[in-house]
Amino acid sequence: ENKTLPFEAIGDGTLHRLVDAFYHRVGMHPDLAPIFPDDLTETARKQKQFLTQYLGGPPLYTNEHGHPMLRARHLPFEITPVRATAWLGCMAEAMDEVELEGPVREDFYARLYLTAQHMINTPDDET
Numbered sequence: 001e002n003k004t005l006p007f008e009a010i011g012d013g014t015l016h017r018l019v020d021a022f023y024h025r026v027g028m029h030p031d032l033a034p035i036f037p038d039d040l041t042e043t044a045r046k047q048k049q050f051l052t053q054y055l056g057g058p059p060l061y062t063n064e065h066g067h068p069m070l071r072a073r074h075l076p077f078e079i080t081p082v083r084a085t086a087w088l089g090c091m092a093e094a095m096d097e098v099e100l101e102g103p104v105r106e107d108f109y110a111r112l113y114l115t116a117q118h119m120i121n122t123p124d125d126e127t
């Protein structure tokens with residue numbers, strides 16, 4: 001069987017443009033910007049590394065930072081259902097911007113949706 005990895009189907013160039021388009025939106029979003037650093041350069045660099053391995057590419061994130069332990073790394077931040085929806089909205093708009101379409105987009109987004117739900121650690125009414 002000859003299965004193409006999502007990382008290969010999307011391509012490194014499109015993935016990097018996606019992450020840049022995503023953090024551009026995060027930095028302007030009223031529900032998200034307050035919990036992110038002002039300078040998103042390093043955040044975007046780590047996210048490019050993480051999403052590369054999440055999509056089946058080389059383990060760039062783990063090689064530099066160790067096991068992702070994503071939920072634990074998000075515990076210092078109040079991740080509410082509203083913020084998860086905002087995060088996913090920024091991602092959907094970024095996917096539109098870089099014209100990521102078809103089954104590869106649907107599968108990627110479906111996984112991100114589940115991961116985003118898993119990051120929620122605070123109810124909406126506590127913020």
Ligand code: HEM
Nearest residue numbers: 035036043046047050065073077079083084087115116119
């Ligand atoms: C880091 C928020 C979902 C992957 C961060 C940071 C914040 C954040 C505030 C710290 C940024 C920094 O200090 O540089 C959120 C919110 C989410 C969410 C509000 C909504 C559910 C996700 C999802 C993924 C993800 C779904 C992966 C698919 C990462 C990675 C980092 C990160 C890889 C960098 C961790 C590190 O410091 O090494 N996120 N995040 N996040 N997030 Fe999220």
